[in-house]
Amino acid sequence: MKKVSVNLGRDSYEIKIGAGILNEAGEYLSALGFSDRAVVIADETAANLYGDTIGQSLAGSGFDTAIVTFPPGEASKTLDTAAELYTRLCEAKVERMTPMLALGGGVTGDVAGFVAATYLRGLPLIQLPTTLLAQVDSSIGGKVAVDYQRLKNIIGAFYQPRLVLADLSVIRTLSTRQVSDGLAEVIKYGTIKDASFFEYLDKNIDTIRNFNIDAMEEVVSRSAQIKAGLVEVDERDFNERRVLNFGHTVGHAIESVSKFTTGHGEAVALGMLAAGRISIKMGLFSQRQLETLEQLLLKAGLPVKMPRADISAMMKALGHDKKSVGGKINFVLLRSLGDAFVSNDVGHETIEEVLREMYEAS
Ligand SMILES: NC(=O)c1ccc[n+]([C@@H]2O[C@H](COP(=O)([O-])OP(=O)(O)OC[C@H]3O[C@@H](n4cnc5c(N)ncnc54)[C@H](O)[C@@H]3O)[C@@H](O)[C@H]2O)c1
């Protein structure tokens, strides 16, 4: 098992990473001082797959557990789901010291986290992430939110969990596409912050994709370390933490223009390549390193060619319609693999040029 600490003063917590760790949830909860009762929030898929494991572990440590489920998918990340969950918490007579365990992917972590942050002004939250994306990204850092009026994550809070348990054995039930989705964020961490991690990924990508547990442990723990490090220095996302947006500016535009037929990881992969190309145009980054990044994304099962889309729709999605000629937006750029920074010096002409080149190459 590996442990990563997130040091945030009195809001500090540990991320425990290992195969089969969900079986020990009850013991870890007792060790944090909880007893008697717990509530598990899970989407139906995660509940079907791993609800019993958690239930048994909690029962074994003397917890009386209520499990509350909701339908899987982004469409559930709403105030309506939150309201439904509040109702169920009232019915179950959940109290301020009752720990809430969020079992599932990022959607579960975000909506259950939002409910934990607000119900009785805050319930102790334990994240039990079951997708690779949730293990390396959404369960760490305390951002919890729901979508509202088609705007993503627009209502939310910063609310740190008390513990994160990332069980590597759950990754086996994910689809190849879901694993690649998580790998996009993993590759992002190496690219923005850690050249040696990038090299590790480059050398071991096939082993990782074959669910080798030692390799997965390395991948999840090093990713968690990088994210935790950025959260520690900039919990509220005003400065250093913003480099985590690498690949996400163009990525979000691709997602929205494709009406979300392009998955998040796929869009981020393309967004990272766009950011790399912009960095080259600005004389910061090398063509050779861009090719290394592109090859790794390919080996991770991610796309490197742009889906067909209207460039002006893309620019509009990026907040650059014709009215903002000469306008600048914050953009995460690369100096080298492992070294990223936030620039506010990227003109929209440069972005448009890069998007055109990427479409023509596709
Ligand atoms: N809070 C943050 O900092 C943060 C960061 C990144 C992403 N997010 C959010 O995370 C969400 C995406 O997360 P996600 O990709 O995990 O999506 P998700 O939670 O919708 O999970 C994807 C699908 O996988 C299923 N699933 C979960 N675990 C499984 C398992 N072990 N085996 C088989 N199927 C399983 C789920 O039921 C769901 O159908 C988005 O809403 C995004 O906004 C939040």
Ligand SMILES: [Zn+2]
């Ligand atoms: Zn992302």
